[in-house]
Amino acid sequence: MSIIRWGILGPGNIAKKFATGLAAVPDARLVAVGSRDAGRAKAFAHEFAAEKYYGSYEELVADAEVDVVYVASPHSGHCEHTLLCLNAGKAVLCEKPFAINEREALRMVECARANNLFLMEAIWMRFMPVQTQVRKWIQQGTIGEPRMVQADLGFRAPFQPESRLLNPSLGGGSLLDVGIYPLAFTSMVFGEEPQAVTGYADMGQTGVDEQAVMTLGYTRGRLAQLACGVRTRTSQAAWIYGTEGMIHLPEPFWHGTRAVLHPGEKTEVVFDHPHRANGYEYEAEEVGRCLRVGLKESPLMKLEETLWLDRTMDQLRVQWGLRYPME
Ligand SMILES: NC(=O)c1ccc[n+]([C@@H]2O[C@H](COP(=O)([O-])OP(=O)(O)OC[C@H]3O[C@@H](n4cnc5c(N)ncnc54)[C@H](OP(=O)(O)O)[C@@H]3O)[C@@H](O)[C@H]2O)c1
Incomplete structure (x- = not known):
């Protein structure tokens, strides 16, 4: 190949x-x-x-x-x-x-x-250079043990009930559309499925979540506080708080080119890495790399993790009473 x-x-x-x-x-x-x-x-x-x-x-x-x-x-x-x-x-x-x-x-x-x-x-x-750097900082222990994640991704779309964002028959709603980003960011940081999941959502006129907040609990008391929205613009930033320091991914954390390490008392480190194209090249490259060596899944985005994410979103939707017509 x-x-x-x-x-x-x-x-x-x-x-x-x-x-x-x-x-x-x-x-x-x-x-x-x-x-x-x-x-x-x-x-x-x-x-x-x-x-x-x-x-x-x-x-x-x-x-x-x-x-x-x-x-x-x-x-x-x-x-x-x-x-x-x-x-x-x-x-x-x-x-x-x-x-x-x-x-x-x-x-x-x-x-x-x-x-x-x-x-x-x-x-x-997951495949962008900034995220690779964040994983490196965590693995090197630069912020000690990550204890808490805060991340949100919300934008304000016009109210178009038939659009894929708000239409229940197309799986509309903020959780599935953009909530997946803070959730996937957190599972990258903590590397496991949450043990406890709770959330609150504002169900709009079409019956899907227009905005939502989520609190997740992980082993050893680690926590995440996340938010998403398709009718509310949020900061679109992410923070990882560790025992020895913090990492900040400014807007737009989900496809950004910058991460900032705040290692306790030491001087902050800024990592900047502009995309070679528009950011989608990295996932295509990872697929190519996996196919060439015969991998059936990527070690960076395993199918097991995808199942964690889907289970977490299912649990939240049960709490909100959101069931799609095709379910
Ligand atoms: N990674 C990202 O940054 C990102 C950003 C935006 C969206 N997405 C994801 O990409 C997916 C598509 O989003 P999009 O914004 O590209 O949507 P879109 O512009 O509506 O395109 C979806 C395409 O799917 C095809 N399609 C098949 N069944 C359809 C149906 N029942 N209704 C409408 N279209 C249907 C249509 O193409 P034909 O009819 O021509 O076959 C349509 O052009 C979503 O799951 C979304 O979450 C990802």
Whole structure:
């Protein structure tokens, strides 16, 4: 696999950003695009110089020249579309949130394992140089033992009830759309599933959470206080508090290029690392690296962790009484 040959399923907003990042990966190529509409596939293929386009997802996954498919449909389609790809023998990078709930996520993970294929949730933040540096600082003990995380990600979208952000039938709501970022950031720091999960959400007119706060408890008394919103702009920053110091990731922590280490009494250290392209190149590179060495999951974003995240979100939604129509 000298060149990793990509297919894109669902050429919407995020697929454009991913294709832009992918273009900056030297040993990867976008070879095909699949849409429910051939015209949309053609326009996207033209814009991003893909050789082939298809008017159905079935045709895309049947293309023998595609090694891995990037699933970029709305949350409600992730399970069905990932299973379609895996059952056609394709490796998959699936957009976040991986699934609507843990039940769907388990089906996807089991299918990947049964077919001996690579599968990963596209938590693009995880693969950025800043996050690598944060893990390094933690491993080196620069802040002692991490004891607490605070992180939030909220933005104010217009009130469009049919949009994927607010539409229950597309898995709308702030938790699944952006709450996943502070949750995934925390699980990176603490490296385990929370033992206790509690939260409160403001359920909007469409019946999904427009904003939410969450408190998580981990072993040895470690805690996280997180927030998310799709109708409320928040600081979009993250802090890790340790026994010997703190790490700050300023806005936008989830795709930022800066982290600041405050090591107790010592002078602060600023780490700046501009993205080579738009930040999506790093997750594409990680998929390529894994495929080349035959890994079926990334050690940086394991499927087990994806299942922790889905279980945590399920627990929160039970507390809020939020059940999606497809559940
Ligand atoms: N990593 C990030 O930074 C990031 C940012 C934004 C979104 N996302 C994730 O990416 C996914 C897609 O978000 P997006 O903003 O790109 O959405 P979008 O612009 O609506 O695009 C989704 C695409 O999926 C296809 N699709 C398949 N079934 C659909 C359905 N029932 N309704 C609507 N579209 C459907 C459509 O393409 P065709 O009909 O042409 O096939 C559509 O263009 C979401 O899960 C979201 O959480 C990630």
